[in-house]
Amino acid sequence: xxxxxxxxxxxxxxxxxxxEKEKALLQDKLERREKVGVQVHFPPRDTNxxxxxxxxxxxxxxxxxxxxxxxxxxxxxxxxxxMFDLGMTFMADKPLLLINTDNFQSSAGxxxxxxxxxxxxxxxxxxxxxxxxxxxxxxxxxxKDAEIIEYAWKNSDAEALFDFGMAFMSDKPIILKNREEVExxxxxxxxxxxxxxxxxxxxxx
Numbered sequence: 001x002x003x004x005x006x007x008x009x010x011x012x013x014x015x016x017x018x019x020e021k022e023k024a025l026l027q028d029k030l031e032r033r034e035k036v037g038v039q040v041h042f043p044p045r046d047t048n049x050x051x052x053x054x055x056x057x058x059x060x061x062x063x064x065x066x067x068x069x070x071x072x073x074x075x076x077x078x079x080x081x082x083m084f085d086l087g088m089t090f091m092a093d094k095p096l097l098l099i100n101t102d103n104f105q106s107s108a109g110x111x112x113x114x115x116x117x118x119x120x121x122x123x124x125x126x127x128x129x130x131x132x133x134x135x136x137x138x139x140x141x142x143x144k145d146a147e148i149i150e151y152a153w154k155n156s157d158a159e160a161l162f163d164f165g166m167a168f169m170s171d172k173p174i175i176l177k178n179r180e181e182v183e184x185x186x187x188x189x190x191x192x193x194x195x196x197x198x199x200x201x202x203x204x205x
Contacts, residue, residue, distance in 0.1 A: 009033065010041045010061070010068040011099070012086060014079035015049065026074055029099060041068065043081075054190035055198045061085060062169055065092055074099040075115065083111070083158045084192065087165020091140055095122040111158050139163065143170050148203070152177040153185075153196055164192060173203035 013026060026042075033040050041047070041064040051057045065071060065085070071094045076082065089096060096119050098104055106116035110132050120127040129137070143149060149167050151174050154160055167174055176182055179200055185193040 006038060006069045008039045008041070008068045009070045009072055010064045010085075010094075011043065011072050011074065012082050012089070013043065013074040013099075014076045015044050015081055017076060017078045017080075018044065022074065022076070026099070049190075051190050052188070053194045053198050054192065055195050057190065058084070058168055058195055062088055065089060065094060065169070068094060070094070071096045072099050073097075073115070075104055075112075077108075077111070077158075080156055080161055080192070083161035084165040084168070086111075086115070087162040087167075088169040089165075090118065090136065090162075091143065091166040091169035093122075111162070136162075140166055143167055143172065146170075146172055148172060149174045150177050151175065151196065153182050153193065156192060161192065164196075168195075174199040175204050176200040179204070 011026075011030070014022065018026075023044075030040055030042055041061075043049075043061060047057055047060045047064070049057060065088050071089045073082065073086070073096060075098060096115070098115065098119060104112065104115075106112050113130065113132060114136060117127060117129060117133045121129065121133075143166050149170070149172050151164070151167060153164075153176065174196070176196055176199075179197070182193050182196055182200075185191075186197060187194060
C-alpha cells in the first residue's frame with residue numbers, strides 16, 4: 001500500500017478503558033506520526049469528551065473520520081467506543097491499519113476476523129471475503145439504500161455498536177422502534193442509549 005498520500009489520520013482507541021501502559025505506547029506512536037507531518041485526530045486529546053449525552057462526541061468523531069485519509073486502530077476488545085468507530089469507518093469505506101499488531105489475533109472472533117479482512121481488502125490484497133464479511137456488506141448496503149433507519153436497540157455488545165456506527169455515519173434519520181425500552185436505560189452520563197434517545201428526539205414521528 002502506498003502511504004505517501006496520507007496527510008490526515010483518525011485513530012480508533014480506548015478512551016475510558018485505556019490504561020497507563022496503552023497511554024504511553026500510543027503517545028509515543030502519536031509523536032512519531034506527527035513529527036513526519038501527519039495530522040492525527042486522537043480522540044482522547046482532540047475530541048471534546050465533556051458531553052453528558054455523547055451525541056457531540058459521536059458527531060465530532062464522525063466528521064474526523066470523514067476527513068481522514070487513513071484510519072488507524074489500537075484494538076482493545078473492552079473498548080465499546082472502538083466498536084462504534086469501526087462501524088463508522090466501514091460505512092465511510094476508509095482504509096484501515098492496525099497499530100498493535102503484536103498482540104492482535106485475527107482468529108479470536110468475528111470482529112477480529114473482520115478487522116483482518118477489511119485491512120487486506122482495503123489495501124488491495126488478494127483475499128476472498130468470508131461469509132461474515134459479506135453479511136456485514138449486506139447490512140451496509142441496506143443502510144445506504146434506506147431513507148429512514150428504524151432502529152431497535154438491544155444491548156451494547158460489539159455487533160450492536162458496530163451496526164449503530166454504520167447507521168450513524170450514514171447521516172440518515174434514525175428512529176427508535178423500542179423507545180420505551182431504551183428510555184429505561186437512560187444514563188446520567190454519556191452513553192449510546194442517550195445518543196439514540198437524542199436521535200429519536202430529533203427525527204421521531
